[in-house]
Amino acid sequence: MRWLAPSILCLLWEKPTHGYNLMGALPELGFVDGGVDAAAVYRTLNLFEQQGLVSSVWDTSGSGAAKKLYTLTAAGKTELQRWWQVMREQRDTIDCFLHRLADLPDFIDQLSQSRK
Amino acid sequence: MRWLAPSILCLLWEKPTHGYNLMGALPELGFVDGGVDAAAVYRTLNLFEQQGLVSSVWDTSGSGAAKKLYTLTAAGKTELQRWWQVMREQRDTIDCFLHRLADLPDFIDQLSQSRK
DNA sequence: TGCTTATATATGCAAGTTGCAAATATAAAT
């Protein structure tokens, strides 16, 4: 999944949570295609912790298997800001590309025909 | 480089050309970060030809090494339309993500402080 | 003439990323 890193940072910024819960919440952000890969989520979280972007505590309070509760650090918030800028640039670049194609009339004709 | 495939299709749709020229034109589209990889361009063109998205003829008319002139086929145009839709969705999703973060006030405060 | 630079295409490979499967563990539901 593209944009997994900023998606996790975004969700953790909204609310500290654990990996399994993130898996359920990630599709809301819209970047998923064909299901969230658990391995990728947990690997990203472990990497983030190594990098100091998140901190974790084991939560054994509830029932079932122990949950590892992740919280965004100050460094994690900075990283999220960096991502925000990267994604804004990416959006603008894609937008520019779309307009470049949209300016060309036959192409748009074909597109509107295919919508009918 | 992300979006190399649609970028090449876009440029070929505007005007038939050859690989080396594409390398020079690709940065205009804005997706490059750290230079265009010649290997990636030529590999993509060869793949496109295999898939029937482009057709090629050797151009030995000019001076210097022979150029392989690529032209977009009907299938290539259809593929470009497909990419257009994929990229529009991607832009909308990124836009949604940016707004989700933008709605949160402290975050924006921090961003505006970092701009000063 | 020999050297470098620009044009032009192609191949090889190491490193990184991704996706899918499976291992491990606890507890609830059937």
Add this chain to the structure above:
DNA sequence: ATTTATATTTGCAACTTGCATATATAAGCA
């Protein structure tokens, strides 16, 4: 008991990427 849901982790094959290198033609220049 067995399956299902919760929860985290590891292994690995396949694919992608970036970088270097090989090959070839011709122009510029000393």
